[in-house]
Amino acid sequence: MTDAHVVSSAVELTVDPVTAFTAFTDEMDLWWVRGPINFWSDGGRVVEVRCERGVGGRVMEVLDDAVAGEVFELARITVWEPGARLAWASSVDDVETEIRFDPLDGGTRLTVEHRIPAGGRDKGGTAWGRVVPTWFAAWCAKRDRVPHEQIDIARLSLGISYARPAAAARWLAQAFGFEPMSDLPVGPDPLPEGEHGHPWIELRVGNAVLNVFKLDGERTEGARTHVPWVYVDDLEAHFARAKGGGATIVEEIHPYPGSSVYVTDDPEGNRWIFSQARPTMR
CATH class of the missing domain: 3.10.180.10 (2,3-Dihydroxybiphenyl 1,2-Dioxygenase, domain 1)
Structure with missing residues (x-):
């Protein structure tokens, strides 16, 4: 029997674990970088990237139809331990993700671990491990000195x-x-x-x-x-x-x-x- 495939990444942050957890979840729309290929749904319709609190909450892209409340669900949260651990099951493929917030002197070691079961599909669920160390670390380093507003990309690239x-x-x-x-x-x-x-x-x-x-x-x-x-x-x-x-x-x-x-x-x-x-x- 083939074993599950595990991929992981880690980064050291300059904020404590509780602050890191809060920033990761409540401020996801602020640290998630806008870009040409950075969304799972129709990128031309995304107005927010949101993480709902608690087990059963959704990680999702909020789309531009406010009346219909249309969203594109990325994952469902399976573990919610503020300041310690967050996990979800992907809604777009078979990837299971766990994020750990371990205390360090003067900060936090954040680890993103993805598990793909034997025979499972990865259709982008492991992307978090590639972008979190860069995008989220950059946000934690500046969040106390910049406005908390999402800056989208310019119309000309x-x-x-x-x-x-x-x-x-x-x-x-x-x-x-x-x-x-x-x-x-x-x-x-x-x-x-x-x-x-x-x-x-x-x-x-x-x-x-x-x-x-x-x-x-x-x-x-x-x-x-x-x-x-x-x-x-x-x-x-x-x-x-x-x-x-x-x-x-x-x-x-x-x-x-x-x-x-x-x-x-x-x-x-x-x-x-x-x-x-x-x-x-x-």
Whole structure:
């Protein structure tokens, strides 16, 4: 008989177990990151991600029909021990999930463990173990100093194709300071394709999404038709970081109508323009 398959992940938090449990459940809509592929139902209709309290409560996506009260159920809670343990049974596949909140000096060790029974299906139920260490830890680190409001992504996102997308993503994070939404991949580059094509690589610039895709075919030479324009908090510091990270500086910082900018190329020759952000920009 084949044994169940168990996968797990863990992260250390800077808040105590009771606070971590409360933030995880009551503030799920605040720490669950909005993005192009981050929902199980129709992402264009989701208005909230909610966790109901207590055994039998639902983990769900609340949809946009307030009159009908339509929701998409992700799981049913089977264990509710505030400050210690939370568990649920997935409603979308056969994955069983347990989340433990163990005290540490000055914080909490949060462990996410998924169990897939022999012959069971995983249709995304194990995604929690991949996103919680990054998304929830980031929320716990800032929740006491930011407004408790959900910030959705901007209406315009950007996709750029690279011959070596994994290396490009790591370089963009290191040299330009773009924020990865999960651990950046390592291994053969481009990465082997899976069921849904090339692995998803997503970075953030403020609340704008930058997707790094695999380049199909050869890069064409000639006039550039798309040049991203990015606003940063400290233009001079960003310039120094990019230059130190190996960016090819095309134009150093210079005045531009209404602001100052600099122009640079990344290692594969894509051109970027960086400008000083206003204090009111997200």
